[in-house]
Amino acid sequence: MVTSVYRGRFAPSPTGALHFGSLAAALASCVDARAHAGEWLLRMDDLDQGRCVAGMDSRILATLEAFGFEWDGQVAYQTAHLGAYREALGRLQQSGHVYYCRCSRSQIAQAAQRSGVEGPIYPGTCRELSLPDKPGHAARIRSNEREIVFVDRLFGHQEQVLARDVGDFVIRRADGFFAYQLAVVVDDELAGITQVVRGADLLLSTPRQIFLSRLLDYPTPDYLHIPLVFGSDGRKLSKADSAHPVDPSDPMPALLAAWRFLGQALPHVGPLSLTEFWQWAPSAWQPALMSTGVAHD
Numbered sequence: 001m002v003t004s005v006y007r008g009r010f011a012p013s014p015t016g017a018l019h020f021g022s023l024a025a026a027l028a029s030c031v032d033a034r035a036h037a038g039e040w041l042l043r044m045d046d047l048d049q050g051r052c053v054a055g056m057d058s059r060i061l062a063t064l065e066a067f068g069f070e071w072d073g074q075v076a077y078q079t080a081h082l083g084a085y086r087e088a089l090g091r092l093q094q095s096g097h098v099y100y101c102r103c104s105r106s107q108i109a110q111a112a113q114r115s116g117v118e119g120p121i122y123p124g125t126c127r128e129l130s131l132p133d134k135p136g137h138a139a140r141i142r143s144n145e146r147e148i149v150f151v152d153r154l155f156g157h158q159e160q161v162l163a164r165d166v167g168d169f170v171i172r173r174a175d176g177f178f179a180y181q182l183a184v185v186v187d188d189e190l191a192g193i194t195q196v197v198r199g200a201d202l203l204l205s206t207p208r209q210i211f212l213s214r215l216l217d218y219p220t221p222d223y224l225h226i227p228l229v230f231g232s233d234g235r236k237l238s239k240a241d242s243a244h245p246v247d248p249s250d251p252m253p254a255l256l257a258a259w260r261f262l263g264q265a266l267p268h269v270g271p272l273s274l275t276e277f278w279q280w281a282p283s284a285w286q287p288a289l290m291s292t293g294v295a296h297d
């Protein structure tokens with residue numbers, strides 16, 4: 001999609017310090033925005049208060065600053081968007097796409113007959129029961145058989161049939177928290193995001209997000225998923241895993257390692273300062289050089 005406006009974002013969850021994988025995602029999303037003379041926004045994905053760590057948002061912001069990132073406008077917080085999530089759920093319910101569900105996780109695991117891309121597929125037990133919207137009931141989206149296709153800027157053609165690959169998925173959990181899948185779609189719409197650049201762990205979630213954005217009549221952004229960083233034990237690095245936080249007091253080695261991890265060549269000139277790196281990087285950025293294979297830190 002060629003748009004005159006490019007608005008990208010980085011959306012860390014303040015559940016742990018910035019690690020190498022999230023640094024790479026921040027770098028790719030920021031440099032891609034700057035290479036398109038676009039805006040780059042920041043959002044704290046702090047919806048799941050049970051997992052968020054107090055003060056971690058400020059720590060992540062300080063680390064990003066130490067690495068030379070400059071974002072546009074105010075930092076957004078998901079917890080400030082609860083009204084917008086409620087309204088979106090109301091619209092989806094009005095248009096008949098939502099039902100309420102009282103099944104527990106273990107009931108689902110027992111009753112499920114098929115597995116999808118993310119574990120057991122909900123067997124539809126509550127689909128036709130017209131259960132009320134009340135505490136303890138999750139809100140689920142009715143999936144369908146239509147194929148959802150999109151072209152990722154790195155991973156290329158992607159397709160999913162939600163009924164077959166995911167099933168009826170939760171958009172508000174039984175404990176009352178809105179699910180990430182709904183929140184991210186509403187957040188990106190509120191911010192007018194046109195380009196989503198993020199880790200490939202979310203590639204399989206993207207069709208659900210496209211489906212929701214269509215049901216809500218939102219424009220669909222373009223997607224560029226970047227390769228995941230795996231630890232030497234073969235597991236994906238996550239923020240909850242405080243094993244590899246990046247060091248804000250010495251940003252250049254990690255920044256250049258993240259740049260190399262993204263498949264990008266280093267400049268031919270000698271050592272760069274942070275300012276020089278940020279002046280140079282957008283003109284050198286070639287997303288097609290990233291590898292879709294597995295990489296180790």
Ligand code: GLU
Binds near residue numbers: 202
């Ligand atoms: N908050 C999510 C994470 O840290 C990223 C959400 C997104 O980029 O859509 O994994």
